[in-house]
Amino acid sequence: AQKITQTQPGMFVQEKEAVTLDCTYDTSDPSYGLFWYKQPSSGEMIFLIYQGSYDQQNATEGRYSLNFQKARKSANLVISASQLGDSAMYFCAMREFLSGTYKYIFGTGTRLKVLA
């Protein structure tokens, strides 16, 4: 079974609109972390936002917010007021602590295109 699933290979959004990128996860670690990264065409991975499994509130960082639904094991990224510069690949990742070490697992990504 996939540990991190991103079901949207590609998404389009109109500039200034909001967009939600989906991510579901699976783990047996009770204390895990969820991350979203942005990878522009230049290739660097840019950290966007983090949600801890015990966090009571949804994480927010500027225009990014994470819709964390623990019971459904989903951690969707919401980008508000999309900008042209938001066009990139977006990866959801999970950190879990299993067998005495930390493991980071990435999804396959969603390519977002913001339209002018």
Added chain:
Amino acid sequence: DTGVSQDPRHKITKRGQNVTFRCDPISEHNRLYWYRQTLGQGPEFLTYFQNEAQLEKSRLLSDRFSAERPKGSFSTLEIQRTEQGDSAMYLCASSLGGEVRREGQGEQFFGPGTRLTVL
């Protein structure tokens, strides 16, 4: 520049040759990770160091791959007898880790990657 750096940025080699990549993490970070990313995919975990100790090694890492972090600072990833299937972007990341209960974010900061092409 206090970010993660990788060298070289690009490497073209012939099949069968050995290659070595270097990663310099953020100086205060005790954890260092290597990933491989192929086109259209997310990063795949290869190996992970806490200080100088290599704590985890993926099954993806064949015997031709070896990584070191001799003084707990920079790390090298060597691929021996390269194959065309090794062509990929090799990413290094570092993070600051603490106790499990106070792990906090522990987000990884990535370097720009080394793009390997095996002819």
